[in-house]
Amino acid sequence: MNKVEVIQNFLRNENLDAAFITTPDNVFYLTGFSSDPHERLLGVMLLKDAEPFILCPLMEVPDVKAAGWKFEAVGHADTDDAWDILVNAVNTRGSAPTSIAVEKSHLTVERLERMNELFPEASFSRIDEQLNNMRVIKDESELVHLRKAAELADYAVEIGCREIAEGKTELEVLMAIEFELKKKGVQKMAFDTMVLSGPKTASPHGTPGDRKIQKGDFILFDLGVVYNGYCSDITRTVAFGEPTEAQREIYETVRRAEQAAIELVRPGVKACELDKVARDVITDAGFGEYFTHRLGHGLGISVHEYPSITGTNEFVLKEGMVFTIEPGIYNPEITGVRIEDDVVVTSDGVEVLTKFPKELQIIQP
Amino acid sequence: MNKVEVIQNFLRNENLDAAFITTPDNVFYLTGFSSDPHERLLGVMLLKDAEPFILCPLMEVPDVKAAGWKFEAVGHADTDDAWDILVNAVNTRGSAPTSIAVEKSHLTVERLERMNELFPEASFSRIDEQLNNMRVIKDESELVHLRKAAELADYAVEIGCREIAEGKTELEVLMAIEFELKKKGVQKMAFDTMVLSGPKTASPHGTPGDRKIQKGDFILFDLGVVYNGYCSDITRTVAFGEPTEAQREIYETVRRAEQAAIELVRPGVKACELDKVARDVITDAGFGEYFTHRLGHGLGISVHEYPSITGTNEFVLKEGMVFTIEPGIYNPEITGVRIEDDVVVTSDGVEVLTKFPKELQIIQP
Numbered sequence A, B: 001m002n003k004v005e006v007i008q009n010f011l012r013n014e015n016l017d018a019a020f021i022t023t024p025d026n027v028f029y030l031t032g033f034s035s036d037p038h039e040r041l042l043g044v045m046l047l048k049d050a051e052p053f054i055l056c057p058l059m060e061v062p063d064v065k066a067a068g069w070k071f072e073a074v075g076h077a078d079t080d081d082a083w084d085i086l087v088n089a090v091n092t093r094g095s096a097p098t099s100i101a102v103e104k105s106h107l108t109v110e111r112l113e114r115m116n117e118l119f120p121e122a123s124f125s126r127i128d129e130q131l132n133n134m135r136v137i138k139d140e141s142e143l144v145h146l147r148k149a150a151e152l153a154d155y156a157v158e159i160g161c162r163e164i165a166e167g168k169t170e171l172e173v174l175m176a177i178e179f180e181l182k183k184k185g186v187q188k189m190a191f192d193t194m195v196l197s198g199p200k201t202a203s204p205h206g207t208p209g210d211r212k213i214q215k216g217d218f219i220l221f222d223l224g225v226v227y228n229g230y231c232s233d234i235t236r237t238v239a240f241g242e243p244t245e246a247q248r249e250i251y252e253t254v255r256r257a258e259q260a261a262i263e264l265v266r267p268g269v270k271a272c273e274l275d276k277v278a279r280d281v282i283t284d285a286g287f288g289e290y291f292t293h294r295l296g297h298g299l300g301i302s303v304h305e306y307p308s309i310t311g312t313n314e315f316v317l318k319e320g321m322v323f324t325i326e327p328g329i330y331n332p333e334i335t336g337v338r339i340e341d342d343v344v345v346t347s348d349g350v351e352v353l354t355k356f357p358k359e360l361q362i363i364q365p
Helices: A003-014 A024-031 A058-066 A082-091 A109-118 A128-136 A140-163 A170-183 A198-202 A245-264 A271-284 B003-014 B024-031 B058-066 B082-091 B109-118 B128-136 B140-163 B170-183 B198-202 B245-264 B271-284
Strands: A018-021 A043-047 A050-057 A072-076 A099-102 A123-126 A194-197 A218-223 A225-227 A234-240 A296-298 A305-309 A322-325 A328-331 A335-338 A341-345 A350-352 B018-021 B043-047 B050-057 B072-076 B099-102 B123-126 B194-197 B218-223 B225-227 B234-240 B296-298 B305-309 B322-325 B328-331 B335-338 B341-345 B350-352
Touching: A003 A018, A003 A024, A003 A043, A003 A099, A003 A128, A018 A024, A024 A043, A024 A128, A043 A082, A050 A058, A050 A082, A058 A072, A072 A082, A082 A109, A099 A109, A109 A123, A109 B109, A128 A305, A140 A170, A140 A218, A140 A225, A140 A234, A140 A341, A170 A194, A170 A218, A170 B170, A194 A198, A198 A218, A198 A328, A198 A335, A218 A335, A234 A245, A234 A335, A245 A271, A245 A322, A245 A328, A245 A335, A245 A341, A245 A350, A271 A305, A305 A322, B003 B018, B003 B024, B003 B043, B003 B099, B003 B128, B018 B024, B024 B043, B024 B128, B043 B082, B050 B058, B050 B082, B058 B072, B072 B082, B082 B109, B099 B109, B109 B123, B128 B305, B140 B170, B140 B218, B140 B225, B140 B234, B140 B341, B170 B194, B170 B218, B194 B198, B198 B218, B198 B328, B198 B335, B218 B335, B234 B245, B234 B335, B245 B271, B245 B322, B245 B328, B245 B335, B245 B341, B245 B350, B271 B305, B305 B322
Parallel strands: A018 A099, A050 A072, A099 A123, B018 B099, B050 B072, B099 B123
Antiparallel strands: A018 A043, A043 A050, A194 A218, A218 A234, A296 A305, A296 A322, A322 A341, A328 A335, A341 A350, B018 B043, B043 B050, B194 B218, B218 B234, B296 B305, B296 B322, B322 B341, B328 B335, B341 B350
8 A cells, every 4th residue: 555545544433534734744655746835736636536636836837747747747836826726626626625634733824824725614624643654654655765864873873083283173074075975976965064172072062163173072973964865963072192090981871871772672662761761871880961862853855844752752662663873972161972873663673774883082193 | 112012012912821932033033032942842831910931951051141132041951851841831920821923834643632632721823924923024124134145145145156167067166155255154054955057047956066167057056144143045047158048038038037026125115016026027038937946935934934926915015124136047948048136125115235246247157
């Protein structure tokens, strides 16, 4: 059963007439067509008893077809009212829908108000959970892309380590990484690449800049690529020159925390249990106050997707789920360290997609 | 009167109790704090008769303060329910608001439903237009950033032209541009840089790749930088080797269309009149079917912002507005050409921010 059929089944089971899907990542999931429509209207209309169609900017119709979408692509020009075109396309397929599922976690209030006007008889319900539940389990064809994305992330960290040198700036190392990746065919990073050095490693969301790398620095890489629409997300922290005892202690604590979480991954375990086992290691070592964020997040078409791996999420792991595990300690007096892997839940355990070594790498000045 | 006071005045005039602002670009506009919160809750709560506060992820509280926000920054950890913390912070400031303005073009249906639960007595109205009307007029301090962003975009095209050589790929030219910009301190491009060559210039939304530049190609650069939170957006199309007559005709038509629109810019003119004057030039030259998009878009903190310069928008230009003018002709048999400038409406005309030459640049192979 393909994805369109799964949603049509959902509509029949829930006794809904239609679903209108507008999150770009969900549109990609359903159609293979990837686009950032900005403020223009892009959406897939799925109907219980008729053919679906995609509504998209007119100039993107050829790209939708090229992406493999087998149904109609209805284009709208910038001078059209895209919503009128949507209604017309729905009307040609049968009677007006009286119940429409939408992504309430994405659809804006303004767009819902417009749909309310255009389909005045319709009620609106959520389809977010249905789409999350579909996307959270990756099939083998998706895992192929995720594995390749992770391999490219490993390679990126390898380049980063090779580029580290006294006096080089964070930005110079960052650009060298991205240039090598582009040469390998990477079209898009999954998010802004992070190369932080020295005290800047203690900022979980720092910005790479002109700081020159010095002996004694820890250097933190956090990066990922998009490969065939799927993301990777890796963090490694390495030492430039011999680390101090205090730096080593932080590093090894994060490493043990990360390893403890990885070893717990298997179907049936709860997301919050992963967070707890990692956090306990860090808290027991006396660094609890410096681990200021959740353990991880789902990974796939979006770099942050469902589910969130937090201390309160009772979500039960299932085979085929992919997410990050990324504990960190951010001690501004000593150093920041974060270690992050992308993992897949297998039938009886875990597959770690990112493979760059986690023994503390000491780059010799 | 600062921006917070302007909104508090708006609340008093409209007899509203509160405004909750969650668009990251509007949060930046009000607070100076720039952040992509992903799915986390980030927002500024403005109250008619009490001090405003920003609600943000706990780990970003120091960054908010560093950005210059003078009021309270209320942090929420990943394990908190951020909405409960919002309600508590509102309650400590007085009675529960019964009328709240929100950005309906940004706020999700899910978030509005949550606010409905938390403030059951409240009605919700739009504040989008108020914020658009504030942001659409740039003050001198904003123009300083926009001019600098445009200057860096000019420089980027200059580098691009210098890098063009037979057999080089689009991606190699692109990376050389971005590397030079990073060395100049540019932290972020305004959008994915576009370097397209030969037949790929005929795709308004093409993706740079491994295509090798050849003699006879036109090469299209579309790029912009973010400087102190403000964007630029330039397009130039140049020839590699002597152009054909047909290529020249398309280039000169786009150039005349762009110039005609620029010359019409002044307070009192309508957005649609700009689109029309440019489109008429292209249509009269017989290329109307190949100009498939609007003339331009507002530019500022967002790379695409209010207003849209289309053939149907009756919006009247005012002094201090900044937007793009970017006609194009995309003829797959001959070439694509787009020329784009960033312009400011002055008291009696126009200031063009982007200054890279528009006479057809012929790069000698």
